[in-house]
Amino acid sequence: MKKSVWSMCGMCTVRCPIRVEVEGNTPTWIEGNQHILKGALCAKGSAGPALVADKERPQQPLIRKGGRGAGRWEAVSWEFALDYVADKLTAIIDRHGPEAIMASSRGGPFQDLVKAFTHAMGSPNYTNHDSACGRNVHHASISLFGLGRKGFIYDIKNAKHLVLFGRNILSSLRPAEVNQVMDMLDKGGRLTYVDVRQTLTGIKATNFFQVRPGTDYALALALIHEIIKAEGYDADFVERYTTGFDELAYFVENYSAEWAAKECGIKAKDIHELVGQLIADRPKVVFHPGWMLSRYNDSFYASRALNCLNALMGNIEVEGGLIFAKGAGDCGGKGPRSLTELSPKPTAKRADGVGEVYKQFEKGPGLFHLFYKAMATSKPYPIKGIICVRHDPFACFPDPKAQKEALDNCDLIVSIDTHYSEFGWYADVILPESTYLERDSMIALQKGMKPRLVMRNKAIEAQANTRDLYSIIKGLATRLGLDEYFPHNTMQDLWAWQLEPTGFSLADFEKKGFVEYADKPVLYDRDKLDGKFKTPSGKIEIISQKLGEWGFPSWKPYESPPKPPKGQYRLVFGRSPIHAHSHTINNPLLNELMPQNTLWINTREGGKMGIAEGDLVDVISGDVTSVVIAKLTDFIHPEAVYTVHGFGRQIPLQTRAYHAGMSDQKLMKGQLQNMDPVGGGLNLCETFVAVRKSSKNHQRKREL
Amino acid sequence: MNTYTLYLNSKRCIGCHGCVVHCKANKGLPVGPILCEISHERLKSVRGVPKTEFKFRSCYHCEDPFCVTICPTGAMKKREDGIVYVDAPKCIGCMACAGACPWGIPQHNPETNKAVKCDYCMDRLDAGLQPACVTKCTTHALKLVAMKEI
Known part of the structure; x- marks a missing residue:
């Protein structure tokens, strides 16, 4: 007997709506919910039944x-x-x-x-x-808008220009969002991609900036500088809904395109060209403020600058911009009950000191x-x-x-x-x-x-x-x-x-697998956004009152990130569309497609060390050494080496994932408490590692 | 005359390899056989942007397929609509088909000891549905196209 069940994927934390067909007690077909995703599902989604059948997951307490x-x-x-x-x-x-x-x-x-x-x-x-x-992004968003990072929906589909700083959006793979990006590109929209390496997202870009690691903030400041200088911002919106614009203009005075070009290792004329495009495409420009942005020690300020660019574009609550995320109350409805309503609020202070x-x-x-x-x-x-x-x-x-x-x-x-x-x-x-x-x-x-x-x-x-x-x-x-x-x-x-x-009632879920509070998108009147920003002033606080009270500047003077010492590289990490970090490395079908990660090394740097594509390399940090296969590419900054996060697992019962590839976090020696003091995010890209050709490379091809 | 072909809009393809797993999951395949592949050339800089294009490959469903001719048991068949498929009960797993195919398309399923290959999910087509790879393509980049004689 075949049955069809509305459900929600759990292979990663995107949690796509799905429809599952079941025969007996076996899932035979999973697809993305047709009403939202038109069937779309990623590789992980289809590998769900392989997870269920896998005996290499705990079978009892x-x-x-x-x-x-x-x-x-x-x-x-x-x-x-x-x-x-x-x-x-x-x-x-x-x-x-x-x-x-x-x-x-x-x-x-x-x-x-x-x-x-x-x-x-x-x-x-x-x-x-x-x-x-996402803590840095979250806190940066609160300091500016009074709303967390999930307070806005990015209407990418209708945008004319999407700007991504290290947000590898097509590999991080939220299918609904990815389709919005592809729809935007199909309609002729522009994509600007900034990263220390080229990615599956960047290959679709109109503009690509391969920046020196840790210089995102510099480029964002230069964009603010040039847009203000060209008077290319939405002056009415800024006047009406922001505070502190003049201080910002003063602060960015020295951060010109020419300055940033030198700092980031890119061309000033490309920055100017981008600024021209942004002004032309305004307000339908989305600056993505970052998702996983626990990276550098100024990531909080980089995210703040990117969100500030959104405000300068005047893209709030407009089609193709940032739309306030609406709740049940915005539609005259009530939300569901939560269990926390039943438990008493604890009176003890938090042990992490937060608050x-x-x-x-x-x-x-x-x-x-x-x-x-x-x-x-x-x-x-x-x-x-x-x-x-x-x-x-x-x-x-x-x-x-x-x-x-x-x-x-x-x-x-x-x-x-x-x-x-x-x-x-x-x-x-x-x-x-x-x-x-x-x-x-x-x-x-x-x-x-x-x-x-x-x-x-x-x-x-x-x-x-x-x-x-x-x-x-x-x-x-x-x-x-x-x-x-x-x-x-x-x-x-x-x-x-x-x-x-x-x-x-539960019966209301039967038709589509979900229940909507509204038939049409709910938008606020853009001329009446007062009070929607939950900052102390009720406005977008370019200069944040609260940051000031707590003794932090709203804008940190830019500091150039240190260069790695000779023979060392900055370790950066990211993700592949095939795996959800460490969760899926041992999944039989996903492991088959990507059984291990590699270390990306700039071709020239690899050459200097005598490393060829496919060689085993030692990656060393303190007393930790990982051995991994080298991948040489021209399209990574020479100061950085990159790997896909989640590998290098050491659980013997996971036979497929056991010791396959390398683990970036194990190389981050002494970094457990290295956090952004304002954003609270960990500085996960502030580790330098030594790289050398490994002695584990086979010298002899044949057994003696 | 073949009726169908699979077309990949490489502009929309993001190289997520969803199709590979959609296919395997639908056919209940274990680790080993892979019936469709996404590949790309090394990146090249095009006006300052390193670019590449994705290609999709599954069975070509040849007009005159060698795999059908060589199959000793008549398990490899071509339907009237052009679909080349394995009639599994007849297959003895000798894999002569894979040897005869210029691209080595037929794959060995170690669990059943039989050949397996892309058949455009003909059971789904016959039920009025689309192939698994098309139905669930993450970005709707894959399409099953009906070919017309011009």
């Missing part, structure tokens, strides 16, 4: 037998595992208080459950991966890496228990060795995940979550021009002894006496409770 990381596990029942974790949590709470427990999960629409559980225990210490991702020591950072998920400080020093208080849900800090943050040292102060480390994570391998307990095709998830609201409710329905029953996240959390909550905060016994009950205020 596991409790550590040997030392941490030794890889000796005892398979136990769910009852035993949940009792074990609950007992340990209780012991920590009794001895150190509930705030000694922290939990982390993926950002996005489903954080509610883990956050609610953390709060229900009485701990304020909920966090996520974002300090290695207290670090007033510049939004409380929300705080900053994960700062918890390691608390673990290591017991200040402001000890952290003794950690639960990571579908989040692998060892794959995500620098220097796993330093992380392990901090974690050794914990009495309990729990990994809840669908696959073996590097963190999970070091944990005390692995609670295996069912894959996205085998689990229901909570209903979530997606803001947008047409806000909608989305949900994930399980397509099949679990094929191993795994559980969905709600059952796992509920199982722990019951044992901890916190049942009242998780009163729903089934997902159906939970969904019905969530939907109650919205006026929608």
Whole structure:
């Protein structure tokens, strides 16, 4: 009997809407939801059933037998595992208080459950991966617009010009967004791409700038300078909705195109040409402020400058520009209930110091890496228990060795995940979550021009002894006496409770797999945007009051990034369209297409070291050496070497991924606390590595 | 006369290799056989922008296919609409077809020990659907085109 199920992909955190066909208990066909994606799906999406069938993911709860990381596990029942974790949590709470427990999960629409559980225990210490991702962009956006990075939708499809600084948008692969870019290009729109290397995105560009690593801010400042000088900005918009324009004009006075050309290693005439195009294309120009921009120590200011360029273009709330993300309230509706409404708000201060020591950072998920400080020093208080849900800090943050040292102060480390994570391998307990095709998830609201409710329905029953996240959390909550905060016994009950205020019912999802609050895109009146910017002044604060109060400049004078010493290179990383970072490296079908990564080296630099394409090279940082295959290309800046993130995994049970390729974060020695002080993002591209031809290259072709 | 061909709008193709996996997943193939490929030349600088174009290749469904002639059991067949396909129950996995094909298109499926190749997802076509690679192409760059005699 064949059935069709509306659901949501879980191969990466884009979470595309999908339709799954199932025969028996086997998914036979997955496609992108026709109503949104017209069937489109990426390689990862089609590799979902291979994940379900893969026996190299945890098949039942596991409790550590040997030392941490030794890889000796005892398979136990769910009852035993949940009792074990609950007992340990209780012991920590009794001895150190509930705030000694922290939990982390993926950002996005489903954080509610883990956050609610953390709060229900009485701990304020909920966090996520974002300090290695979008924190700089988020905080830069707040400082300017009073809205986070998801406060705007980029109407790329209708833009005339899209400007990307290191945002490899076509490989990072959000299918809906990618199709917008392709539609824009089909309609004759221009794409400007800035990066230290050429990418699959850059090959589609009208203008390409290969800049010296770490100089994005310089180029952005020069664009501001030249646009102001040419009076090419939207003067009415700037006058009406911004503060601090004159200070900005004064600040950028010395940052001319000629200056930036020298700093970035590009041509001044190309910058001038770009400025001419931008002025002609205004206001339908989108400056992407960055997504994963935890890179350089001025990434916060680079993102701020890019968003400021959006304001100068006057592209807010216009077709082909930045559109305010609308919620249920903008359509006269009500959003779904969240579980955090039920738990009391913890009174203890956060252990990461966010909101207290670090007033510049939004409380929300705080900053994960700062918890390691608390673990290591017991200040402001000890952290003794950690639960990571579908989040692998060892794959995500620098220097796993330093992380392990901090974690050794914990009495309990729990990994809840669908696959073996590097963190999970070091944990005390692995609670295996069912894959996205085998689990229901909570209903979530997606803001947008047409806000909608989305949900994930399980397509099949679990094929191993795994559980969905709600059952796992509920199982722990019951044992901890916190049942009242998780009163729903089934997902159906939970969904019905969530939907109650919205006026929608589950039946409303049957037609398309989602529910929309509006038939047409909702736009504000562009002449009445007052109050829409949630800054203290209600305007776009080019000079931010709050940054000033906290003692940070709104514009940091540009500092030229250091050049790597001789024989060393700046290590940069990125992603391929085939893998979702470390999550998918061991997936049989994706591993077949891309089993390992390489080290991109500028052809000339490779030549100097006697390295040929395909040679093995040693990549060295402190006491860490990785061996990887070299790829030589003319189209990477000579100061940089590049690799695809997520490889170099060291979990023996993942036979396909085991020691395949190199891991960039393991080479980031001593960088765990190297963060942007204003943006909170980690500086993940501030590591220099030595490169040499490896002695592991085969000298002899034949066995003696 | 062949009725169909697969056309890739290389301007829209982003080289994500989705088609490769859509195809494999639809046919339930294990690691090993790959029935369509996306490739590109090395980058070349065109007016300051390093560029390349993507190419798509699957079976050419030849007018006069060598793989059909050489197949000792008559498992390799050509339909009236031009689709060259493997009649799996008849295939003995000798892979003579792959040897006869100038491009080595037929692939060996180690799980079934039979030849497998692109058949434009003819079961889907017959059901009024599009091939897997076309249906799910990430950027809608692939199209199944009906050819006309001019």
